[in-house]
Structures are given as C-alpha cells and as structure tokens.
Amino acid sequence: MGSKTRGVSLTWNDLWVTVSTRKSGNKSILQGLTGYARPSELLAVMGPSGCGKSTLLDALAGRLDFSTRQSGEILINGHKQKLSYGTSAYVTQDDTLLATLTVKEAVYYSAQLQLPDSMKKSEKKQIAEQTIKEMGLQDAMNTRIGGYGTKGISGGEKRRLSVCMEILTRPKLLFLDEPTSGLDSAASYYVMSGISRQREGRTIIASIHQPSAEVFNLFHNLCLLSSGRTVYFGPASAAIEFFARNGFPCPHLQNPSDHFLKTINKDFDEDIEQGSAGGQPTEEVIDLLINSYKSSEGYHEVQNQVAEICHQGGEMLQKRSHANFTTQSLVLTRRSSVNMSRDPGYYWMRFAVYVGIALSLGSIYYNVGSNYRSVEERGLMVAFVVSFMTFMTVGGFPSFVEDMKVFQRENLNGHYGCFAFVIGNTLSSIPYVLLISLIPGVIAYFLAGFQNGFGHFIYFALVLFTSMMVVESLMMNVAAIVPNFLMGIVTGAGIQGLQILSGGYFQLPSELPKAIWKYPLYYMSFHKYAYQGMFKNEFEGLKFTDDMFGKNHIMSGEDILRDRWQAEMGYSKWVDLVILVGILILYRLVFFLIIKTKEKVVHARKASTSILSNRSTQIMAKSLPASPLHGLTSSHDIPHQQ
Numbered sequence: 221m222g223s224k225t226r227g228v229s230l231t232w233n234d235l236w237v238t239v240s241t242r243k244s245g246n247k248s249i250l251q252g253l254t255g256y257a258r259p260s261e262l263l264a265v266m267g268p269s270g271c272g273k274s275t276l277l278d279a280l281a282g283r284l285d286f287s288t289r290q291s292g293e294i295l296i297n298g299h300k301q302k303l304s305y306g307t308s309a310y311v312t313q314d315d316t317l318l319a320t321l322t323v324k325e326a327v328y329y330s331a332q333l334q335l336p337d338s339m340k341k342s343e344k345k346q347i348a349e350q351t352i353k354e355m356g357l358q359d360a361m362n363t364r365i366g367g368y369g370t371k372g373i374s375g376g377e378k379r380r381l382s383v384c385m386e387i388l389t390r391p392k393l394l395f396l397d398e399p400t401s402g403l404d405s406a407a408s409y410y411v412m413s414g415i416s417r418q419r420e421g422r423t424i425i426a427s428i429h430q431p432s433a434e435v436f437n438l439f440h441n442l443c444l445l446s447s448g449r450t451v452y453f454g455p456a457s458a459a460i461e462f463f464a465r466n467g468f469p470c471p472h473l474q475n476p477s478d479h480f481l482k483t484i485n486k487d488f489d490e491d492i493e494q495g496s497a498g499g500q501p502t503e504e505v506i507d508l509l510i511n512s513y514k515s516s517e518g519y520h521e522v523q524n525q526v527a528e529i530c531h532q533g534g535e536m537l538q539k540r541s542h543a544n545f546t547t548q549s550l551v552l553t554r555r556s557s558v559n560m561s562r563d564p565g566y567y568w569m570r571f572a573v574y575v576g577i578a579l580s581l582g583s584i585y586y587n588v589g590s591n592y593r594s595v596e597e598r599g600l601m602v603a604f605v606v607s608f609m610t611f612m613t614v615g616g617f618p619s620f621v622e623d624m625k626v627f628q629r630e631n632l633n634g635h636y637g638c639f640a641f642v643i644g645n646t647l648s649s650i651p652y653v654l655l656i657s658l659i660p661g662v663i664a665y666f667l668a669g670f671q672n673g674f675g676h677f678i679y680f681a682l683v684l685f686t687s688m689m690v691v692e693s694l695m696m697n698v699a700a701i702v703p704n705f706l707m708g709i710v711t712g713a714g715i716q717g718l719q720i721l722s723g724g725y726f727q728l729p730s731e732l733p734k735a736i737w738k739y740p741l742y743y744m745s746f747h748k749y750a751y752q753g754m755f756k757n758e759f760e761g762l763k764f765t766d767d768m769f770g771k772n773h774i775m776s777g778e779d780i781l782r783d784r785w786q787a788e789m790g791y792s793k794w795v796d797l798v799i800l801v802g803i804l805i806l807y808r809l810v811f812f813l814i815i816k817t818k819e820k821v822v823h824a825r826k827a828s829t830s831i832l833s834n835r836s837t838q839i840m841a842k843s844l845p846a847s848p849l850h851g852l853t854s855s856h857d858i859p860h861q862q
C-alpha cells in the first residue's frame with residue numbers, strides 16, 4: 221500500500237452491538253468483531269439468517285436504530301469521520317422505488333437531485349446514461365419499474381437499478397444489504413458482477429446469503445459470522461483451506477458457500493437431531509471454528525491489517541455538494557406529479573368515485589328549491605360533501621405510504637432534505653386536488669341548485685379543495701408515523717371520525733358535552749370551519765318559506781344560520797376559509813416537523829457513533845505505533861455478554 225490511502229479504508233475493532241429486550245434483557249447481536257474493508261475490494265459478509273449481517277452493515281454505515289447500543293471503534297482511513305453525503309451509499313434489502321417511473325426516468329430524476337448544480341443538465345444526463353449502461357440496464361431503460369399488480373422490470377433489474385441510483389455520485393464506500401436476495405443464481409451473478417465491475421477505487425461491503433460458486437469467486441475477502449461472532453475473516457479463497465484444516469473439508473463439487481453455511485447453521489439441529497459434522501452438535505462445531513480462527517495466523521493478520529490501515533491514515537472524506545434546494549424542490553415536484561398522474565390509486569380512482577357521488581348527490585337533491593324542507597336538504601348535502609368527500613382521501617393512503625418509503629430511503633442516503641420533499645409533495649398534489657374537487661363540485665352544486673352566483677360556487681369549491689388538502693396533509697402525517705397500510709387507514713379514519721362528530725353538525729355546538737367534545741375538539745376540528753363556511757355561503761342572503769305556517773311565513777338565511785345551524789355569525793365566511801387554510805399550513809408544518817425529527821434522530825445516532833469512534837481513536841493513538849496490533853483498545857460502554 222502507498223503512504224496515504226487513496227479511497228476509503230474502513231476498519232472496525234472489537235465492535236459490539238447490543239439490544240435490550242423486555243423478555244431476555246440484554247442481547248448481544250454482534251460480539252467483538254474486528255475487520256477491515258479496503259479500496260477496490262469486495263468484502264462479503266456471510267452467515268446463517270439472523271447471524272448479524274445486516275446489523276454489521278448498519279453499524280458500519282452508522283444506521284443502527286436507537287433500540288441498539290454500540291461500542292468498539294469504526295474508523296475511516298484511520299480517522300473518526302462522519303459518513304457524509306456523497307462519500308458512502310447504502311443499498312437496502314428491499315427495493316423502494318417509484319413503480320410508475322421507467323428505469324431511465326428514475327435514474328434521470330435521481331441524477332438531477334443528487335448531482336451538483338455546477339453540472340449542466342446534459343452532463344447529469346450523460347452520467348445517468350453511463351451508469352445505466354455500467355449496471356447493464358440499457359435494454360430495460362424504457363420499461364416501467366412496476367410494483368403491486370403491475371408487472372415491470374425483473375427483480376434482478378430492480379436490484380441493479382437500486383445500486384445504479386446510489387452510485388451516481390461515485391461514492392467511495394458502498395454498502396449492499398443482500399443485493400441478491402430473492403434472485404436466481406443467474407440473476408444473482410449478473411447483479412454481483414455488475415457491482416464487482418464498479419469496485420475500482422471503491423470499497424464495497426455486501427452481505428449475502430448463499431452465493432453461487434461463480435459469485436463467490438468475485439469476493440476478495442470473506443467475513444463469516446455465526447450468532448454475531450466471527451467464524452472466519454480473511455481472503456475468500458483461503459476459507460476452504462481454513463475449514464479443511466479444522467476437519468470440515470468442502471466435498472468435491474460442492475459450492476464452498478453452501479458448505480460453510482451448512483457447517484455453521486444450527487437452526488435446524490433439533491429437526492435433524494444431529495449437527496452436520498458427523499454427529500457433532502453444530503454449536504460445538506461453531507465454537508471449535510471460532511476458537512481456531514482466534515488462535516490462527518489469519519486473525520493476527522487481520523489485526524495487523526487493521527492497525528496498519530489506521531497507522532497509515534488517509535484522506536479525510538469531503539462532503540460532496542448536491543443540487544440546491546430550488547432545483548431539488550422543482551425536480552421532486554415534477555417527479556411526484558408524474559407519479560401521481562400514472563398511479564391510478566393516487567387520484568384517478570377517487571376522481572371517478574367523486575364524479576359518481578356528485579351525480580348521485582345531484583339527482584337525490586336535484587333542484588332543492590327554497591321551501592323549509594330545502595333548509596334540511598341543503599344542510600345534509602353540505603355535511604355529506606364536507607364529511608364524506610374529504611374522508612375518502614384515506615383511499616390514497618397506500619400511495620402516500622409508498623411515497624414515504626421512497627422519501628425515507630433517499631433522505632437517509634442524503635439525496636435531498638425534508639423541506640424540499642414537503643414542498644414537492646404539496647405543490648404536485650395541488651392541481652390534482654383542484655381537479656377532483658372542482659369537477660365533482662360543479663356537478664353536485666349546479667344539479668342541486670345551490671345558491672346562484674359564480675362567487676358562491678367558487679367559495680364552495682375553495683372550501684372543498686382546502687378541506688381535501690387538509691385531509692391529505694393529515695394522512696401524510698399518519699403515513700409518516702404509522703407506515704403500515706391497515707393501521708394507518710384505521711388511525712386516519714379514526715381521527716377524521718372524531719373531527720366529524722365534534723364538528724357541530726351531527727350534534728349542535730350547544731348540545732356538545734363541554735368537556736373534550738366542545739373544548740377543545742369542536743374548535744380543533746377542521747369540519748367546524750368547513751361546515752360553517754359552507755352554511756354561511758349557502759344561506760346568507762336567501763329567504764325560505766315555511767310551509768307549516770303558511771306561504772307568508774318567511775325565514776331569512778341569517779335566522780336559519782343562527783337558530784338551526786348555530787353558526788358563529790360574528791365573523792364572515794372568509795374567516796372560516798382563512799382558518800381552514802391556517803389548519804392546512806399547520807398540518808403541513810407538523811408533517812415537516814415529524815420527518816425532520818426522524819431525520820435528526822438518525823443523524824444523532826450517526827453522531828453518537830462518531831463520538832464513540834473518536835474516544836477509541838484517542839486511546840489508539842496513544843498505543844500506536846509501538847505495537848500496532850496490541851495497541852487497539854476499544855471503548856466499551858456496555859457490559860459485554862460472552
């Protein structure tokens with residue numbers, strides 16, 4: 221190695237990750253792991269399911285969640301450094317992609333979001349195209365990604381697309397969590413060889429379940445884990461010899477990775493009553509291999525390598541710049557708008573149902589007239605429009621959840637910030653919500669013969685539009701907190717149910733129980749302002765004949781508003797609309813705060829990882845260079861469980 225490392229060398233020493241569970245107390249997921257990853261090399265992390273592969277990757281990438289505690293040291297080029305934007309990329313197990321976009325669109329949008337504004341649009345396009353080719357996706361460029369119910373690109377192509385979008389900024393460190401899961405051996409090979417071709421100058425760490433022999437040959441180093449402990453770390457090619465030396469030679473014509481995993485998989489010991497090694501329980505086999513590894517030359521070599529990398533140091537990673545806030549907001553608005561127009565579940569289904577409902581409302585309340593009965597009919601129709609037509613926004617929830625998943629992945633990987641997402645999401649939804657409120661609104665309003673005058677209709681449409689936007693924002697808030705379809709729909713429906721009940725229509729304001737229902741729910745419910753605004757819009761200035769008391773008994777709209785609907789007459793309908801707009805802004809602000817808080821929590825986690833590493837660096841600096849190997853002292857902040 222040269223005097224200063226070019227690229228990223230990652231080292232970890234005595235790395236522990238522990239979780240506290242109610243049932244079993246502290247559980248160590250990773251137990252004192254030591255290893256390294258170097259530039260232009262591909263490190264494979266292998267082991268049976270649940271051995272801690274994803275946890276190791278998460279710990280190295282600073283993505284562990286707060287339920288875990290971590291100790292030990294993780295250094296980048298021998299320094300404590302934060303993995304900032306553009307220096308590393310993480311491809312998760314699941315492909316969270318916008319199903320409606322084509323491969324080309326997905327990569328182009330991603331390039332525009334991630335690459336700096338100093339680059340011309342044509343340059344960004346060129347990089348996108350080149351990366352698509354590098355990942356062998358040129359034949360699928362114009363195919364939609366696809367998702368539930370819509371067939372799109374294959375699973376292998378999705379995996380390659382996920383990688384493609386993460387390497388646009390040419391990150392020096394790439395984490396891949398099971399890039400081949402769910403793929404057949406041919407697809408796995410294409411994915412892994414595509415990744416392997418990207419390794420020049422780049423450090424790649426991939427967790428992988430069961431690679432074929434061909435895929436296995438692509439690995440430089442292998443980290444084999446069992447229950448969070450290292451069974452083997454070293455050159456992949458030397459692993460066969462390590463197993464053979466310990467009495468577990470790989471049978472002729474058997475895939476080495478199959479052999480390793482079979483030998484150390486204890487999950488099915490009870491079913492087969494014996495371990496795989498000729499009757500020896502697998503637990504014993506694993507202990508034997510772990511002890512053998514710890515006393516082997518290979519282990520000392522790993523420690524030497526770690527110490528040497530730390531001693532050599534290397535460049536401090538520079539944060540890359542990405543597109544500025546305005547560009548990101550515009551690109552996100554455009555991308556989200558394309559997605560909304562192509563996803564039938566987002567608005568089109570609702571639009572069709574709203575038109576059907578508007579026609580039904582129009583025929584049921586056709587030409588309501590101006591007798592006393594029409595007072596009730598106008599009230600009922602307003603209540604139905606404000607309550608039900610806004611309530612149906614819950615139908616778009618699955619699409620909101622998909623949006624949130626894509627945002628969370630991209631935000632975690634540093635593609636763009638929370639505010640740009642909120643702006644993009646809000647701006648893109650406005651034309652669609654306008655459409656689905658305006659057209660059904662026109663149909664219902666004019667068929668029912670509501671109050672004449674363009675201004676009255678515009679007010680009706682504005683209240684409907686703002687109310688729908690409020691419910692959209694409410695459901696986005698729910699999607700940010702409860703990212704589960706069923707639970708989210710139930711939560712959103714429950715919140716709206718409460719707001720409808722306390723809005724002053726289904727029980728008049730004077731009759732609402734004072735505690736909780738009147739104070740504060742009545743005043744918090746957006747329905748209150750929507751009902752009252754629409755009532756004022758509909759009744760003010762009209763006269764109604766009361767048939768029961770004869771044709772001469774006339775009631776003014778103002779009397780009806782005051783006595784029948786108990787509307788607050790001290791302020792105009794425009795104030796109700798302004799309050800609705802205020803609630804909309806408040807909900808969007810809350811949405812921003814929720815996702816921003818989540819982002820901050822993740823960053824705080826990263827920062828706490830850095831602090832741990834820092835402490836360890838200082839300890840290590842004291843002990844180096846006298847004995848690079850034995851100077852590696854870790855800082856534990858948790859009691860280790862052996």
Ligand SMILES: Nc1ncnc2c1ncn2[C@@H]1O[C@H](COP(=O)(O)OP(=O)(O)OP(=O)(O)O)[C@@H](O)[C@H]1O
Pocket residue numbers: 239241249267268269270271272273274275276287288
């Ligand atoms: N936050 C957590 N709380 C409790 N247990 C956890 C947590 N995270 C991980 N675990 C447990 O730690 C072990 C390792 O999990 P991890 O996801 O790292 O395994 P893995 O090797 O990636 O598994 P697989 O190959 O099945 O994805 C598992 O037994 C898992 O249940």
